[in-house]
Amino acid sequence: xxxxPLIIAGKSYHSRLLVGTGKYKDFAETKAAVEASGAxxxxxxxRRSNIGQNPNEPSxxxxxxxxxxxxxxNTAGCYSADDxxxxxxxxxxxxxxxxxxxxxxxxxPQSLYxxxxxxxxxxxxxxxxxxxxxxxxxxxPIIAKQLEDIGCVAxxxxxxxxxxxxxxxxxxxxxLIMERVQVPVIVDAGVGTASxxxxxxELGCHGVLMNTAIAAAKNPVLMASAMKLAVEAGRMAYLAxxxxxxxxxATPSSPTSGLIK
Amino acid sequence: xxxxxxxxNAQHFEHPLSISELIEYMELSGKRIALERNGxxxxxxxxxxxxxxxxxxxxxxxxVGGG
Numbered sequence: 073x074x075x076x077p078l079i080i081a082g083k084s085y086h087s088r089l090l091v092g093t094g095k096y097k098d099f100a101e102t103k104a105a106v107e108a109s110g111a112x113x114x115x116x117x118x119r120r121s122n123i124g125q126n127p128n129e130p131s132x133x134x135x136x137x138x139x140x141x142x143x144x145x146n147t148a149g150c151y152s153a154d155d156x157x158x159x160x161x162x163x164x165x166x167x168x169x170x171x172x173x174x175x176x177x178x179x180x181p182q183s184l185y186x187x188x189x190x191x192x193x194x195x196x197x198x199x200x201x202x203x204x205x206x207x208x209x210x211x212x213p214i215i216a217k218q219l220e221d222i223g224c225v226a227x228x229x230x231x232x233x234x235x236x237x238x239x240x241x242x243x244x245x246x247x248l249i250m251e252r253v254q255v256p257v258i259v260d261a262g263v264g265t266a267s268x269x270x271x272x273x274e275l276g277c278h279g280v281l282m283n284t285a286i287a288a289a290k291n292p293v294l295m296a297s298a299m300k301l302a303v304e305a306g307r308m309a310y311l312a313x314x315x316x317x318x319x320x321x322a323t324p325s326s327p328t329s330g331l332i333k
Numbered sequence: 334x335x336x337x338x339x340x341x342n343a344q345h346f347e348h349p350l351s352i353s354e355l356i357e358y359m360e361l362s363g364k365r366i367a368l369e370r371n372g373x374x375x376x377x378x379x380x381x382x383x384x385x386x387x388x389x390x391x392x393x394x395x396x397v398g399g400g
Binding site for chain 2: 096102146163165
């Protein structure tokens, strides 16, 4: 639907599905799944190079080049604002000045729940240094607004825990967030299957970011296609304006007159 | 002989290599990397001008898959 682009930091994207590149069996599967998803924005992680790795092996950016995709370096594994800022400075250097980034500062390794205090601090520093920050956060609507006020270009509240596949646990908070922020709200973390993605879009979210839902499916390429359709269907349903829910009463769809007796 | 730490590992070199020479030695030439030396990012344009010194602590990073 090219007349309904996703606009982040002034740039338009056709796809409202953003995908991660982790947890795949190999690069061939990563590439096939990313292509099937139709995603234009893909996340990457920044890690130490292995000394003496085979120079003939392709690297991730050779199979998913920056010319073809908008790369979103993340700060996975960072538990402090300092580590997150340091990681993204390195990412910007690695990507020749590319400044659109995903900020995440985690609170504990068991739940991977975001530490919003450190996240706010990192966001302030990064925005001041000219980064365009898409920020992973909890579904706290007050924190979401504060992150927007700091200057983040997108708010990315979790649906549920990273990698849990538990789906949208609190649609009410997501709605509170969307009532309060003007920048795009992109659900990130916890999506498990296609209906989760569709529900997020039906609520009015601007996009969905997922990784494990695709990579850990039995057939990742098929799931990537399913997710592409789910995000499109959910968005169309949202734009179509759903019928109202009517609790405890029914209205027949067929005429009540002219019944044979 | 100088000793430096690269990605947490101690390495020893006969003489102070330039950073470009180090990148070649590590077979990372032509790969997209970023490099931090003693906490400061060294821009690619400076790789041939800067030389390792004894006690340097380097972090060399690449892009990998992640969510």
